[in-house]
Amino acid sequence: MKEFSEKQWERSVSDRDIERTLKSKSTLICRYTDYGQPRYGFWHPQVQVFIGWQPSGAGFRSELKTCIPYEDGQGYMKRQDDFEPVRWRER
Numbered sequence: 001m002k003e004f005s006e007k008q009w010e011r012s013v014s015d016r017d018i019e020r021t022l023k024s025k026s027t028l029i030c031r032y033t034d035y036g037q038p039r040y041g042f043w044h045p046q047v048q049v050f051i052g053w054q055p056s057g058a059g060f061r062s063e064l065k066t067c068i069p070y071e072d073g074q075g076y077m078k079r080q081d082d083f084e085p086v087r088w089r090e091r
Contacts (some may be wrong), residue, residue, distance in 0.1 A: 004064045013067045017047045028073070029087040032080035039065065041080065043073030050076055 002010075008018070021027055021044040030041045034052065037060065042051040050070040056062040070076050074090075077083060 004067065008067050011067060011069055013049050013069060017049050018051060018064075018067060020044060021047050021049055021051055027087070028077065028089070029085075030077045030080070031082070031084040031086055032077070033082040034065070034080070039080075040086070041077045043070065043077060045073070048073060 007013075021042050024044050024047075026046070027042050027044045032039050032041055034054075038055060038057070040053045040055065042053070043049070048069060048071050050066075050068045050073045051064060052066040054060055054063055054065050068076075
């Protein structure tokens with residue numbers, strides 16, 4: 001399985017885009033599951049990068065799992081298994 005940094009490089013996602021997405025009050029946040037494991041998704045409407053984070057627990061360490069340039073991040077997030085909005089507003 002690829003590391004986050006490999007995905008970031010392959011997908012041309014900058015450190016600045018990741019930082020902006022994770023820090024901004026405008027970022028939309030959801031909970032979901034991936035392969036049965038809990039995740040949180042972050043997507044900023046101007047940056048347009050989806051970031052998936054796995055919290056620690058059940059034998060897993062906390063880590064960023066993926067970053068995907070995504071124009072319709074809201075739609076992408078809604079399609080995730082067990083989607084649950086955390087910080088959300090419809091666009």
